[in-house]
Amino acid sequence: MIRARGLEKRYGRRRVLGGIDLDLSRDGFLVVIGANGSGKTTLLRLLTGLAAPTRGTLEVDVDRGGIGLLAHEPLVYRELTGLENLDLFGRLYRVPERRERIGMLLERYGLWEARNERVASYSRGMAQRLALCRTLLHEPELLVLDEPYASLDEEGAGLLDRELSELAGSRTVVVATHDPARLAPLVTSRLALG
Amino acid sequence: MTYLADVAALARKDLKVELRARDTLPAMLLFVLSTLVIFHFALPSDTGDDAAYGLLWVAIVFTALLGLARAWVPEHEHGVLDGLVLAPCDRSAIWLGKTLATLAFLLAAEVVALPAFALFFAPLNATALVAVVLVDIGICAVGSLLAAMAAAGRARELLLPLLFLPLAIPLVVGGVGAAISPEGGRYLLLLALYDGVFAVLSWASFEYVVTE
Amino acid sequence: MGLAIVLALIVAPEDLDQGVSQRIFYIHVPIALTAYFCFGLGAWKALLLLWRGEERYDLESYVAIHQGTIFGVLTLVTGSIWAKASWGHWWLWSEDQLVLFLVLFLFYCAYFMLRFSLEEGPRRARSSAVYALFGVVLIPVSFLAIRLAEGLIHPTVFTREGPQMSGSMFATFCVSWAAVTLLAYVLYRVELVGKRLDADLRELREALR
Numbered sequence: 090m091i092r093a094r095g096l097e098k099r100y101g102r103r104r105v106l107g108g109i110d111l112d113l114s115r116d117g118f119l120v121v122i123g124a125n126g127s128g129k130t131t132l133l134r135l136l137t138g139l140a141a142p143t144r145g146t147l148e149v150d151v152d153r154g155g156i157g158l159l160a161h162e163p164l165v166y167r168e169l170t171g172l173e174n175l176d177l178f179g180r181l182y183r184v185p186e187r188r189e190r191i192g193m194l195l196e197r198y199g200l201w202e203a204r205n206e207r208v209a210s211y212s213r214g215m216a217q218r219l220a221l222c223r224t225l226l227h228e229p230e231l232l233v234l235d236e237p238y239a240s241l242d243e244e245g246a247g248l249l250d251r252e253l254s255e256l257a258g259s260r261t262v263v264v265a266t267h268d269p270a271r272l273a274p275l276v277t278s279r280l281a282l283g
Numbered sequence: 284m285t286y287l288a289d290v291a292a293l294a295r296k297d298l299k300v301e302l303r304a305r306d307t308l309p310a311m312l313l314f315v316l317s318t319l320v321i322f323h324f325a326l327p328s329d330t331g332d333d334a335a336y337g338l339l340w341v342a343i344v345f346t347a348l349l350g351l352a353r354a355w356v357p358e359h360e361h362g363v364l365d366g367l368v369l370a371p372c373d374r375s376a377i378w379l380g381k382t383l384a385t386l387a388f389l390l391a392a393e394v395v396a397l398p399a400f401a402l403f404f405a406p407l408n409a410t411a412l413v414a415v416v417l418v419d420i421g422i423c424a425v426g427s428l429l430a431a432m433a434a435a436g437r438a439r440e441l442l443l444p445l446l447f448l449p450l451a452i453p454l455v456v457g458g459v460g461a462a463i464s465p466e467g468g469r470y471l472l473l474l475a476l477y478d479g480v481f482a483v484l485s486w487a488s489f490e491y492v493v494t495e
Numbered sequence: 496m497g498l499a500i501v502l503a504l505i506v507a508p509e510d511l512d513q514g515v516s517q518r519i520f521y522i523h524v525p526i527a528l529t530a531y532f533c534f535g536l537g538a539w540k541a542l543l544l545l546w547r548g549e550e551r552y553d554l555e556s557y558v559a560i561h562q563g564t565i566f567g568v569l570t571l572v573t574g575s576i577w578a579k580a581s582w583g584h585w586w587l588w589s590e591d592q593l594v595l596f597l598v599l600f601l602f603y604c605a606y607f608m609l610r611f612s613l614e615e616g617p618r619r620a621r622s623s624a625v626y627a628l629f630g631v632v633l634i635p636v637s638f639l640a641i642r643l644a645e646g647l648i649h650p651t652v653f654t655r656e657g658p659q660m661s662g663s664m665f666a667t668f669c670v671s672w673a674a675v676t677l678l679a680y681v682l683y684r685v686e687l688v689g690k691r692l693d694a695d696l697r698e699l700r701e702a703l704r
Contacts (some may be wrong), residue, residue: 101615102697128337139365139547140495141617162362168300180292181370183285208361209305216361223366432622436612446609446626449602450633453640458645473643475638476506484632488625491545495617 090115090231090260095145098131105131117277118257125271129265132265133235136263149231157229159237163220165208171195171219172204182227194222198248205214214242220247232256232259234264238271253254289372293380297386300357300426306351308388315346315396319403333463335404342396342456343418344451347389348444354385355434368493376487378427386423407462410471414461417474424482427490431492453477519580523573525675526566529594531634532564533679536604538631539622551618556627557610558687562604562679570596594641602630
């Protein structure tokens with residue numbers, strides 16, 4: 090599913106990621122660990138196609154519509170409501186039975202009551218939960234999570250744990266985290282950076 | 284067809300965001316009116332209408348710049364632009380949606396500004412009005428792209444006008460010519476040419492500006 | 496080699512028996528043409544960058560545009576001198592070429608501001624490339640606009656007769672043009688090599704750290 094050889098990313102003269110080799114088969118669960126600044130986020134951006142490698146090869150066997158990214162930022166519009174945000178991304182990702190799926194996700198992540206309020210009024214944890222809904226909306230084959238537990242509240246973290254254990258084995262998952270122990274039972278491979 | 288549906292969804296989103304935030308459009312309105320009043324005081328009493336027509340286009344360009352400076356701000360809060368770029372839709376649809384929305388705001392500001400201009404200075408004929416629309420299209424098409432470019436760097440408020448003003452020169456020439464010359468048609472043709480060429484160029488190159 | 500070029504440049508104008516204004520013409524026009532060529536080269540390299548994605552095109556495009564801007568400034572200066580010598584004014588709005596170069600000068604200065612404002616990396620390379628392409632498209636559109644503007648605002652007071660060039664004058668012109676082009680090429684290569692060395696040196700330092 091993912092294959093990388095000698096993967097390197099430089100921004101001008103700054104080398105952010107160097108000489109990574111990676112193999113992840115379909116439905117594998119990869120955890121990426123490393124100190125801050127070791128290039129975890131950059132690697133994830135490369136995997137999702139948001140950035141292109143400076144050197145080396147990277148093959149990801151999934152097209153854009155099949156990738157879901159949960160980043161540090163929630164990647165949702167502040168001025169739109171939770172529902173409007175998901176509706177927009179649902180359209181862009183051509184999600185079938187959009188309304189039902191959105192409703193189901195909002196319920197599952199405890200955002201149904203807040204669905205018609207602007208994201209600006211959400212707490213950080215709620216916004217990140219909405220981001221999680223956005224990530225899962227189109228049932229991506231490749232799920233990429235960048236330090237997901239860092240900005241989720243306790244409720245959200247629990248929901249994410251449940252979601253990941255359900256998805257492990259039927260989707261390919263890549264998680265960058267400071268807390269690998271939490272996911273240990275699901276992990277099939279590890280990569281340490283820096 | 285899905286391309287147009289994407290564009291519509293994105294443009295709608297921009298209109299909604301502005302309607303809720305309500306900061307850019309009122310600012311543009313106030314700015315253009317204030318500018319027109321300043322122009323009145325800036326012109327000596329014996330200058331003809333022609334000078335006023337010239338200044339109209341200056342007012343429009345700078346009002347548009349005000350709006351364009353804020354155009355991509357919603358996408359940079361919470362990093363939404365990444366979310367849009369990740370989506371399977373064509374990246375140029377993002378540009379087109381944004382351009383259409385910005386155009387709508389500029390036209391809305393002009394609905395107030397143009398009658399004000401006619402009131403303070405001199406009447407506008409049909410050719411001038413067509414020119415306004417064509418100039419708006421040019422400004423928004425190129426401006427959306429440049430604003431996205433500038434937003435990635437530091438001093439983005441300073442950079443956008445610098446990048447944009449040289450490109451605005453043919454637009455100002457076209458606009459002024461359409462308003463005051465007896466052969467207004469030629470100038471409309473210039474504007475149409477500018478719009479055609481630069482809109483296509485902006486549409487095609489947006490992809491490269493938002494990806495790395 | 497550079498010396499030979501400079502000599503050629505000086506010899507060529509001295510061949511003439513016309514006044515100062517004619518002499519400037521032999522430098523002014525080749526410099527203008529070279530500036531256009533450099534901008535075109537910069538845009539071509541930019542296109543290659545976007546199309547093929549190889550990093551080196553960014554530097555090549557940048558250097559070409561840098562050269563173009565230098566020659567652009569020289570065009571403005573020599574053009575201004577020519578205007579003063581021929582018609583007694585340091586600036587003429589009716590001189591299409593001169594006005595065009597003023598617009599281009601502003602545009603390409605903004606190009607450098609863009610590069611200065613963005614962090615090094617693929618984003619800067621791509622944005623610069625797109626802007627370079629806009630520049631080259633702006634050249635004809637601007638020229639058209641300036642032509643049309645002339646009729647509007649500044650009626651042509653000075654009738655300009657294109658210099659009729661006799662055989663020997665034409666030959667001199669060609670020599671001058673070749674010399675300026677060669678000079679531009681040498682400067683381009685020198686700057687490119689210099690910048691590449693710079694980049695390689697920095698990379699080495701990074702790697703050794």
